[in-house]
Amino acid sequence: MPDLWMPGAEIHDIGDHAPTDGGPPKGIAHITWDRNATAQKPADWVPFDDLVSYFTSSGGRPTAPHIVWDPFSGRIAQLYPADSRSKSVMDLPGGTRTNRAGAVVIQIEAVFFPFCRKDGTVYPRLVDTPCAGWDRLRAWVASWGVPDVWPMGVPVDFTPHRDEHTWETAAGWYAHGHVPENDHTDPGSWPAFGNTPTTPTEPTNEPPQPARYRTTINGLEYGYGAHGDQVTAVGEALVRAGYGGHYQQGPGPDWTDADTLNYRAYQQGLGYTGADADGVPGETSLRQLLGYLPGTRTVSLAHVVAAARTDPGAEQGHQTYGSEARIVEQALADEGLLDGQWVDGSFGTRTLNAYAAWQRRLGYAGRDADGVPGRSSLVRLGQAHGFAVTD
Structure with missing residues (x-):
């Protein structure tokens, strides 16, 4: 069994342990966002110990996460064991039990807010910090079966994207801005998973050139040569999800090799390999990317x-x-x-x-x-x- 308490973490067990509901294991990414700042008016970073003290106090316990993480020093404090629910997302009566909706639902609060100032340097995004300790934190979360994928897309800004069906059925990492019943839009960015896979994978067998065929999903065409608003919608969603690197211009209504290469990267990000990651959409990956299936109805x-x-x-x-x-x-x-x-x-x-x-x-x-x-x-x-x- 994986470690309930992350090796090397500072343990601050606040009690009130409670089981999760089972289902696809998840990690949820947060920033503490304990101050508002702008590029014109940065604010001093709030020390890690202050946030740990807050979440272990009577005022902070009702919204406490599993992990409080200092991305500058790599210090990590753990407040709940991995197999307990924590309380950092809103859970509306009668809805999906957001804090419990998985075999584990491990919630990480990075001690960060946009345009925080530390040691004289201003950091607009979390990924601009050293992200110290992230690799071992990611590895511990992965040991609980959470795959290195973002079912609703890599967080690259503060745009929310919520889909309850995906949340309830897909394992992986979710931004606070992805969680149903919530209105927060953090974390805005999150460090990459790196090159170390959590489980052995098959060879990718990538084709020597982008796939050049079309498929029809819900009455609309996708793949090389397809044309229409649905192509633009896919391209824009790929950019939002952080998979737009092959576009020289666009995206637009005509499906080109760049769309195929970007979509292939997205499929690989979901864990697909071989022919399942050739850059031509399937219904499942398309629904995960867009949150719905475009159609003519x-x-x-x-x-x-x-x-x-x-x-x-x-x-x-x-x-x-x-x-x-x-x-x-x-x-x-x-x-x-x-x-x-x-x-x-x-x-x-x-x-x-x-x-x-x-x-x-x-x-x-x-x-x-x-x-x-x-x-x-x-x-x-x-x-x-x-x-x-x-x-």
Whole structure:
């Protein structure tokens, strides 16, 4: 069994241990962000011991992580054993249990905030620091089965990217900005995993030149020669995930060798090898990259609102806009909010209640969670389940 307490860490056991729920093992990357600073107004770095004292006090324990890490000196303090949940992400009642959603959910707080000043030098990003101690910290997390991959992309800025399905089903590292039910967007950057694999891998058998064939996913083409908005969406997502190194210009709507090479690097980052990492998307990797599958299905907001206001009071099974209601119902069923037998094209009471549950999952309440779709909630459902929203 791996070490519950990281070798070499300073142990500050704060008690209150509790089990995780099982499932894909995860690491969560945070920065303490204990001060706000800018390039014009940097602020002095807050000492490591101050943050350890805070998280071990009554005020800090409710949000304490497993690990507090000083990226300048390499000092590491551990507050919880690896097999316990910690408390650094928000966990809403009735949702996915974010602090427990894995065989382990090891949370790391780097003592850092953007534009902190230490010993006269200003550090805009965590990766600009020495990142001392990262290799041994990564190796210990990996010993608990957490693979060196970012299922929702390498954090390169403070843009959030959350997808509950990916969170619940994919092992690997997640930024705080990836965790469902949370509104934080840190860490902004994180050190690379290096060249040491956590488990033996097969030879990559990379092709001598980029693959030049196309595949069709959900009615849209990908691969060399493909054209369309879906190609641009993939390219932009690759750049956000840190896999845009082969672009000389772009990305754009025409799939070129650069897209293939970037996508191949992304597939390898997910752990794929050989023919599974040839740079042409598969459905699983594409959904992980984008958080949804682009498609040609569309839903009119006006139509589903009309259905939501009409169908519940009409006779059983009445369909105001049946085909579009059915798309929404199937998405709600895929979210686990509606029984499959009610995917029938009638936006009746059960569908209304299921949509209200979806709104509450997104954080809406009161009149904003009455089951009648609004643009924002419908767009987010479409992004997760592959349909576009029109007026």
